[in-house]
Amino acid sequence: MADSTGPISLTVHGAAGRMGRRVVALGLADPSFQLVGAIDHAESPELGKDSGAVAGEAPSGVEISSHWPALDEKSIKRAVIDFSLPEAIDGCVQHCVEAGSPLVVATTGLTEEQKQGLSEAAKSIPVVWAPSMSLAVNLSMKIAEQITAALKDVSGGLDVEILERHHRFKADAPSGTALKFGELIAGQLGESTSHVHGREGHTGARTREEIGYHAIRVGDNPGEHTIVFGMLGEKIELNVAASNRDCYASGALAAAKWLIQQDKGPGLYSMFDVLGMSQG
Numbered sequence: 001m002a003d004s005t006g007p008i009s010l011t012v013h014g015a016a017g018r019m020g021r022r023v024v025a026l027g028l029a030d031p032s033f034q035l036v037g038a039i040d041h042a043e044s045p046e047l048g049k050d051s052g053a054v055a056g057e058a059p060s061g062v063e064i065s066s067h068w069p070a071l072d073e074k075s076i077k078r079a080v081i082d083f084s085l086p087e088a089i090d091g092c093v094q095h096c097v098e099a100g101s102p103l104v105v106a107t108t109g110l111t112e113e114q115k116q117g118l119s120e121a122a123k124s125i126p127v128v129w130a131p132s133m134s135l136a137v138n139l140s141m142k143i144a145e146q147i148t149a150a151l152k153d154v155s156g157g158l159d160v161e162i163l164e165r166h167h168r169f170k171a172d173a174p175s176g177t178a179l180k181f182g183e184l185i186a187g188q189l190g191e192s193t194s195h196v197h198g199r200e201g202h203t204g205a206r207t208r209e210e211i212g213y214h215a216i217r218v219g220d221n222p223g224e225h226t227i228v229f230g231m232l233g234e235k236i237e238l239n240v241a242a243s244n245r246d247c248y249a250s251g252a253l254a255a256a257k258w259l260i261q262q263d264k265g266p267g268l269y270s271m272f273d274v275l276g277m278s279q280g
């Protein structure tokens, strides 16, 4: 008999990573979840170690492994949270589709083909996919859309530039969050918008239809985005910055809870859906 009561059986994909460790730590502290799996690369130096200990917490009894835990057919409340790398996504998605496990995907830098794969997977399982799981970032995205709508026809024209700052270890650029900001702002500016990544050489004057992106990599910055709305005579700078990674980890756990507690069916959902920001 399937058990619809009790905690959500949680598996973390990328469990030994900077983000995976925080998801494990916060998940272990949340009685809504029971950690049942901590997956990482077969060559990870953390393989075989206790996931709680690797996360700096008390032992969890769940070792970091490259093999997925056996499915508990009685437990219908289960979810997978992925904070891995693009090269790891296909295997994770395939497992979740085969197991019928709801999935939260946080990994950025996906190829267009991998994004299509998420849409295909969402035909059979519920998927939350967002480049940032942060409440403040998703709220800032909505505000950026409103600012753009209000200023896009301003006299003298509107210039939008997106600056992002991350730790020195970040492997992709610009951030998935910056790209999402640009996508949403371009949705307000119109189809003629071009996306310009950095500038060098004799570029000529900036065109009215471009959004500029600039990726800064310094120290241990957990993520900061500044959207500059420049006009002739004044500007607005919208800044949102994390001081640690827990805003993302708690957002991903909230997304998993939302999928299970709202009993979401197959579909591709965003953090706007999770946070109730989808309208407007």
Ligand SMILES: NC(=O)C1=CN([C@@H]2O[C@H](COP(=O)(O)OP(=O)(O)OC[C@H]3O[C@@H](n4cnc5c(N)ncnc54)[C@H](O)[C@@H]3O)[C@@H](O)[C@H]2O)C=CC1
Binding pocket: 013, 014, 015, 016, 017, 018, 019, 020, 039, 040, 041, 042, 044, 083, 084, 085, 086, 087, 088, 105, 106, 107, 108, 109, 130, 131, 132, 133, 134, 176, 248
């Ligand atoms: N959506 C969001 O809110 C956020 C997304 N991210 C994204 O999450 C991803 C991970 O970020 P970090 O934790 O900083 O990176 P990280 O490099 O510290 O962690 C990635 C983990 O994935 C593991 N991995 C690699 N290949 C694997 C495989 N085949 N199977 C299982 N595990 C595998 C690595 O061994 C590592 O432990 C990045 O794409 C980053 O942009 C990061 C923070 C917030």
Ligand SMILES: O=C(O)C1=N[C@H](C(=O)O)C[C@H](O)C1
Binding pocket: 108, 131, 132, 166, 167, 170, 171, 174, 175, 176, 177, 178, 222, 223, 224
């Ligand atoms: O790699 C990171 O750290 C982060 N990556 C995400 C992105 O690429 O947008 C989210 C957050 O900014 C932190």
